[in-house]
């Protein structure tokens with residue numbers, strides 16, 4: 001009997017050789033709730049209250065716009081990945097990008113990203129000790145199963161195992177943005193990462209699902 005796997009999710013795993021020294025100078029880290037409570041009154045929380053949504057986004061959530069060569073490199077790698085899957089150049093661009101610094105004991109609560117098609121992460125720190133928290137992509141197939149099997153150690157099952165996004169300098173990962181991700185508590189020296197979101201910008205003509213940004217840009221929205 002053959003075993004077939006007819007459906008799946010595509011995760012991009014890549015690595016870039018790049019001098020991250022300028023990105024490493026950025027200090028406007030995005031805080032999770034745990035960090036914001038610990039650092040209260042956190043500047044970012046106050047900024048969130050005081051600044052407009054646009055100004056706050058420009059300061060904390062558009063980090064790669066200050067590093068356009070790196071942004072372009074990530075977009076090029078991602079568009080190659082998409083081309084291999086879809087055989088079409090969707091001209092994806094990064095919308096939001098932010099930086100995260102996890103301290104010893106910090107965790108990433110399960111969450112996903114909206115208003116985007118794919119999400120990704122770049123590990124830009126100098127080094128990642130072996131206890132650095134892995135970002136785990138939660139297996140979305142398991143939630144669709146009607147039965148629950150006990151976990152069996154060392155038995156990899158694509159229908160239920162989560163996928164580790166392992167930190168190492170220059171590692172770059174992409175995943176569909178609806179996928180929940182989380183981490184176990186981080187251990188050791190701070191762990192740096194730069195997550196980001198992507199949207200397609202090419203015109204897509206597909207009946208009543210067609211989309212062309214030229215239709216709606218250059219208007220005073």
Ligand SMILES: [Fe+2]
Pocket residue numbers: 111112113181195
């Ligand atoms: Fe995330």
